[in-house]
Amino acid sequence: xxxxxxxxxxxxxxxxxxxxxxxxxxxxxxxxxxxxxxxxxxxxxxxxxxxxxxxxxxxxxxxxxxxxxxxxxxxxxxxxxxxxxxxxxxxxxxxxxx
Amino acid sequence: xxxxxxxxxxxxxxxxxxxxxxxxxxxxxxxxxxxxxxxxxxxxxxxxxxxxxxxxxxxxxxxxxxxxxxxxxxxxxxxxxxxxxxxxxxxxxxxxxxxxxxxxxxxxxxxxxxxxxxxxxxxxxxxxxxxxxxxxxxxxxxxxxxxxxxxxxxxxxxxxxxxxxxxxxxxxxxxxxxxxxxxxxxxx
Numbered sequence: 414x415x416x417x418x419x420x421x422x423x424x425x426x427x428x429x430x431x432x433x434x435x436x437x438x439x440x441x442x443x444x445x446x447x448x449x450x451x452x453x454x455x456x457x458x459x460x461x462x463x464x465x466x467x468x469x470x471x472x473x474x475x476x477x478x479x480x481x482x483x484x485x486x487x488x489x490x491x492x493x494x495x496x497x498x499x500x501x502x503x504x505x506x507x508x509x510x511x
Numbered sequence: 512x513x514x515x516x517x518x519x520x521x522x523x524x525x526x527x528x529x530x531x532x533x534x535x536x537x538x539x540x541x542x543x544x545x546x547x548x549x550x551x552x553x554x555x556x557x558x559x560x561x562x563x564x565x566x567x568x569x570x571x572x573x574x575x576x577x578x579x580x581x582x583x584x585x586x587x588x589x590x591x592x593x594x595x596x597x598x599x600x601x602x603x604x605x606x607x608x609x610x611x612x613x614x615x616x617x618x619x620x621x622x623x624x625x626x627x628x629x630x631x632x633x634x635x636x637x638x639x640x641x642x643x644x645x646x647x648x649x650x651x652x653x654x655x656x657x658x659x660x661x662x663x664x665x666x667x668x669x670x671x672x673x674x675x676x677x678x679x680x681x682x683x684x685x686x687x688x689x690x691x692x693x694x695x696x697x698x699x
Contacts, residue, residue: 443639444566445631445636445637445638445639445640445641446624446627446628446631446636447624448661448664448665448668450665450668451620451624451664451668454620454668454671475639491571491572491582494571495571495582495586495590498567498568498569498571498590499590499594500620500624501567501621501624501628503566503569504571505569505570505571505572505573506571506572506582507572507573507574507575508574
């Protein structure tokens with residue numbers, strides 16, 4: 414809770430400007446171990462997503478095999494990815510598609 | 512029997528001695544696995560080889576081996592310490608059951624995940640729906656434990672839900688942001 418977060422649309426506009434500036438993303442992948450309610454809990458409590466959005470992302474992971482759960486500057490995305498590893502979620506960071 | 516009770520907005524761990532002992536043994540096995548990881552981190556932090564470790568410490572940036580190596584170098588010791596601290600905290604609370612602190616709650620949630628990942632790896636549970644190979648009595652016991660710990664985690668989540676208050680705070684950096692840093696995009 415120590416760091417500030419840019420306004421959502423502000424961030425998106427910057428990202429859309431150039432493929433060179435495209436944001437990094439934290440992706441969570443499906444795995445056979447984690448309980449659906451646990452994954453929802455992590456998305457809700459760590460990222461602060463409302464329950465419905467946390468569930469939507471969990472179901473994306475479950476049905477599509479993965480979901481983008483955060484995007485932004487590289488360091489921030491790597492920090493989120495690391496935090497997902499603390500929770501035992503299978504997460505990776507990548508540079509988003511243009 | 513091990514369970515979590517909600518008493519005046521606090522989560523109480525209730526554990527009978529035999530089950531507490533069995534679970535404490537598992538925290539010890541988990542810490543042994545982390546020692547293996549420590550050994551694997553010298554000198555250039557190669558990707559760990561044990562499948563359980565591969566899953567517990569995923570390649571953070573698979574598209575970029577150089578970046579990934581840098582990130583691993585930077586973050587792996589703290590991540591290992593975090594997982595070890597969770598296991599130690601769980602063992603400590605099993606030795607002295609009662610009210611859990613918010614940090615204890617987080618340790619239980621995360622460690623139950625980590626230990627199930629370790630057991631799943633041993634049982635060969637790799638895709639949704641796998642039950643794992645459980646031919647020998649010891650594998651059957653492991654499979655039973657895997658499911659029992661899943662139920663225990665579901666119980667803990669249920670109790671947290673019932674309490675309905677703020678989630679346990681993450682200990683120190685990296686802390687959770689107040690809200691997502693960007694709107695999540697759907698995956699393909």
